[in-house]
Amino acid sequence: MTPRPSVEPVPAASVAAFDHECDVLVVGFGCAGAAAAYEAATAGADVLVLERAGGPGGSSAMSGGELYLGGGTAIQRACGFEDDPDNMFAYLTAALGPHADEEKLRLYCEGGVEHFEWFRARGVPFNESFFDAPSWMPPTTDGLMWLGENAWPYTTVARPVPRGHRPAVESWGGRLLMEKLVEAARAAGAACHADTRATNLVVGGDGRVAGVVARRYGEQVTYRARRGVVLTTGGFVDNEEMLADHAPVLLGHGKVSDGLDDGGGIRMATALGAATRRMGEVEIAMTALPAMLVRGMLVNGLGRRFINEDVYPGLFSVAAVRHQPGPYWAIIDEEGYENIPARDLWGVRPVFVAETLAELEESLGVPPGALEDTVAVYNRHAERGEDPYFHKDPKWLRPLKGPFAAADPRLGFGMGDRDSAGKGTGAAGFTLGGLRTTVDGEVLNQSARPIPGLYAAGRASSGIHGEGYVSGTSLGDGTFFGRRAGRAVAKEA
Amino acid sequence: MTPRPSVEPVPAASVAAFDHECDVLVVGFGCAGAAAAYEAATAGADVLVLERAGGPGGSSAMSGGELYLGGGTAIQRACGFEDDPDNMFAYLTAALGPHADEEKLRLYCEGGVEHFEWFRARGVPFNESFFDAPSWMPPTTDGLMWLGENAWPYTTVARPVPRGHRPAVESWGGRLLMEKLVEAARAAGAACHADTRATNLVVGGDGRVAGVVARRYGEQVTYRARRGVVLTTGGFVDNEEMLADHAPVLLGHGKVSDGLDDGGGIRMATALGAATRRMGEVEIAMTALPAMLVRGMLVNGLGRRFINEDVYPGLFSVAAVRHQPGPYWAIIDEEGYENIPARDLWGVRPVFVAETLAELEESLGVPPGALEDTVAVYNRHAERGEDPYFHKDPKWLRPLKGPFAAADPRLGFGMGDRDSAGKGTGAAGFTLGGLRTTVDGEVLNQSARPIPGLYAAGRASSGIHGEGYVSGTSLGDGTFFGRRAGRAVAKEA
Structure with a gap:
């Protein structure tokens, strides 16, 4: 194991003079940081936001904006x-x-x-x-x-x-969303130091978080926060070592991030004894086309269905990658394929086309007879408008008949997933686990007591997620609890 | 969230005088603690072992001893x-x-x-x-x-x-194993304070772990460790809050432990900034009889097979509880049932018996036709000595024919699982995640550097397990790396 650059807390007494001071220091200018900065500034605090990239936005700006x-x-x-x-x-x-x-x-x-x-x-x-x-x-x-x-x-x-x-834009809406939130935080009075990466928390002799040490263009800079520090640094999908330690299911898959979600905030806080929660939980998105799946079926590497294909795509993605042997295939017949709306828009191209399921089985490498068995059972029930195994909505049920086609999510569908489209595993994701916080964003220690002066929100914290994920809940809880953290920290003496 | 009793580190300067002193303080007298104590004492250190129960043994003594x-x-x-x-x-x-x-x-x-x-x-x-x-x-x-x-x-x-x-005893061998290891540690010179629960680490101004604070019969006792502290306190299956935070898959299932695996050592160390690894990984044992399963099949709540039934039972248990919809059923025909050796010994009693699979489907509440489909596919391949889906050994493959029986692992088989036999979910387990350590048991901080004077082994640490588990690897790596930690800590100045 190679020692990493230190994230250990720095005693306030060792900082001769702080380079900058503010009431509330927000670390990370994604959606949670913008929400916290807006509320803290609106409540009258002198707010400074540090952002390690060249400007605000973070992974939030690269999201769909739901x-x-x-x-x-x-x-x-x-x-x-x-x-x-x-x-x-x-x-x-x-x-x-x-x-x-x-x-x-x-x-x-x-x-x-x-x-x-x-x-x-x-x-x-x-x-x-x-x-x-x-x-x-x-x-x-x-x-x-x-x-x-x-x-x-x-x-x-x-x-x-x-x-x-959804914000009123075609396709990805995260950029517009973040423009508005950053504008709001700035209008409320929050300042921003970009290209500035916080590396360590500064802690007073009384155990209170008093600021951070940061790097800016290779120089060390120190910040004092009179009321508190809010960590909104994002998750850790870009840190391979943390993934191996906590969320190995994402290793090898694509990353839904701006490339800077390295868990720095989580590590700075746990170095001080902060508790974490659900570090193994993840969001996973498979680049399979929902409009295709509902009209056909999603099968695993054994050629078997495992979920109702009309479920939210984030849920079928997690069900596949976490619980089923791969590779995964979308199977559809000619009639279903013809009925996919806007399929050219998504660039849907079957990988294999075959007159019979036996041929398709051979092409896909599933056990002989597997697709025949799967389709026979599906058709037998579909004729009666039923899906007793997985309960897909009857409106999608119809016996499938040849010729058949199989599409491979690993090849991507040009859906705009920058990392995995056209290559890789066909799945990409980010982490949901993080610091354990109260509903007001206070970071708890291992004895379930707030660490004075330390707050967190967004994917640096564990939010409303248990073991599942639905689009919009990360921007959603990041901004919602970011706002609460901003209001709470502004009230500190 | 209710604040818990504090596990935060105590400054050495605040301890006026230590009640006890030793070279090496081992916390927990299960297999890892015994192994560490033996090696440290053999290397010439003055060793003291704290055990919160009335005597040594821990969860190791309640295990099968493999x-x-x-x-x-x-x-x-x-x-x-x-x-x-x-x-x-x-x-x-x-x-x-x-x-x-x-x-x-x-x-x-x-x-x-x-x-x-x-x-x-x-x-x-x-x-x-x-x-x-x-x-x-x-x-x-x-x-x-x-x-x-x-x-x-x-x-x-x-x-x-x-x-x-396996030690040469009938059935559970953990008791004998621990008797011998405790005897060896004592013969090598290690002393033991029983009924003594460590609550906080004591840390010097230089950041070095210098001892522990403990509770004994309601009184506070302090221990100084001149060379170091070895945490061998076990996992956290008995701590519901930690399970909810880190390993919720075990919530509601039985616990394989002595009832004292509350993660105390993990929390004391993380309060000091120690890193953890794989906190969500678990061992799960389902009380299904392997000798029955290999002769029939294991199906999920949809009446479908999902694994070769001749795999190690710990692996089919994890495959079921982590990845398949329940409940789980062992399905067997009359010929297979008659051939189970020593079935009276295990108390195998089918819950449902039926002439046809359609009847059995109704009794089990699986989708209509599900068992018929599953058995038809199984038989079709078994006739040729093949299992192309899951690759069970051909020696167990034989077409099944009625009458059929189903056994429910939730009812237990009197296998000696103290907690779940005859009740509960039919599954019980323990945690595999814990402190991040080097191969010599040094506990690492969030910057991947050893915390001076702090060691860990056994289930308080993350050992050789990735995402799987096989019997004997926990006693195995607990003793193996416990010994290495004991030798390493004895060498400290």
Whole structure:
């Protein structure tokens, strides 16, 4: 094991004079950092944000920009959907659980409408229109979409209501979202030092976090934070050693990040004795086309189905990569293929086409007879409009007949996943585990007590996720609990 | 979140006078603690072992006593098996991997023969005889057994050689094993304070671990360790909050432990900034009878097979509980049932018996037609002596025909699993993740540098396990790296 550059805390007494001072120091200018900086500055604190990249945005700016919000937002109402916090809570408990943080989840659901209005008031535009088809991301500017609420088993525990809120841009919306949030933080008075990477926390003799040591253009710079430090440094998908230690399931897959999610904030805080939670949980996105899967089937390396293909794509991706032997294949027949809307847009190209399933089995290397058995069982039930194994919505059920085609998610679909499209494993993800925090972002130590002066939000912390993930919940909880952390730290003496 | 009793480090300067002093303080008297204490005392150190229970033994004494050892031990040779460290390494890399610690695993395989002789020299008796049938634990005193080496896919990466070494006692051997190791540590000069629970590490101004604070009969007691502290406190399966934070897959299942594996050592060290590794990895044992499964099949809650039933039972248990929808069922026909050896010994009693699979499907609540489909595919291939899906050994393959029976692992089989037999989920386990250590047991901080004076071994540390587990590897790596830690700490100034 090679010793890494030190992330150990630095005693305040060893810092002769701080180069910079502020009330609240936010480390990382992604969505959580922007939200925390906005609220702290609005509450009257002198706020400084450090960002190690050349400018703000972080991984948030590279995301699709979906926000998982509900409970009865203006868009939901305009599109004819009735929602309430309990119904939202029931869905998220099932989809993000089991074992999600119930207190955080409850607050998040109760605050959904207010949080949506906060985005609108910051200038993020949303269209009051609804996209009603399976997709990772609609090829439209519709403001509302399903994020798995309309699929089994979630339909059995909560009334299906769409909660995917999307900024009014075609395709990736993270850039616009971050422009508005950064603008808001700056307008509220927050300053930013870019190209500045925090390396160590500075701790007073009383155990209180008093600032950070940072590197800027190769020089050491010290920052004093009179009220506290908020770590919004992101997760650790870009740190191979941390992945090997905590989330090896992501090793070898693509990374959904800006390339700087190296877990620095998590390590600085754990070096001081901070507790972590769920360091092994991850988001995984497979580059398979949902509109193709619902019309055919998703099979594993044994040629067997394992999930209802109309579930939220993040959930079938995790089900595949975490729990099924690969490789994974989308199998479809001619009629289904012809019916995929906008398939040229996504660049859907089957890898293998065959008149019979026996031929296809040979091409894919699945056990002989496997696809024949799988399709025979599927068809037998589909004729009656049933899917007793996985409960795909009857509207997608239809006996499949040759010729057949197989598409390989490993080849990507040009969906804009910068890292894995066209190469790699066809899956990419990021980490969900991180520092253990209270609902106000206070970082807890191993005795479950807040470390004075230290806050965290976003993927540097463990948020509302248990063992599941749905798009929009990371931008969602990052901004929601980032705001709470910003308000709480601003109140410190 | 309720604050817990503090596990935060205590400054040495705040301890007016230590109640006790020694060279090496070992915390926890299970197998790793006994091994560390023996070696440190043999190297001339003044050794004291703290044990929070009324006497030594820990969870190790409640175990089966299997030791995963090989590379060409005397028993292996006497039973006619040729083994070598590379072959052992190839198997364990596959069975404990992926992503096991290669350096630890390599040393463990190279040291297998010497480590076996060390147990014999400490008076642990082993018979030079071989038990050649699928079982969690042989109903004999044979000294050697298979631990999964003879099953696919392991047969494709390593020459199959049995490496399960068992003390010469009928059924559970952990008690005898621990008697001998404790006796050896005491004979070497190690003293023990029982009923003494370490609560905090004591740390000098130079950052060196100088001892511990402990509780004994409600009183606080302080211990100074001149050379270092070795944490051998076990895992955290008995700490529900830590399970929820790090290994929620075990929540609700039984616990394989002495009831005191509360992660205390891990928390004391992480409070000081120690790094952890693989906190989510677990051992899981399902109370299904291997001798029954190989003759029939193991199916999930959808009535589908998912693994070759002749694999090591720890591996089918993990495959089920981590990756398959439950409940799980052992399905067998009359001929297979009649051929189970010693089935009365294990108390095998089918829960459902039926003439047809359709009846059985209804009883089990699996999708209609599911067992018929599963058995039809199984039989079609079994007639040709093949299992193209899961590669069970042809010697177990035979078309199944009615009447059929189903057994429910949730009901237990009276196998001696104290916690879950006859009730619960049918699965029980313990944690494998813990402190990040070097091969000499030095505990590393978040910058990958050793914390001076602090060592760990056994389940308080992350050992040779990646994402898999095989019986005997926990007693195995606990004693192997416990010994190395004992030798290393004895050398400190």
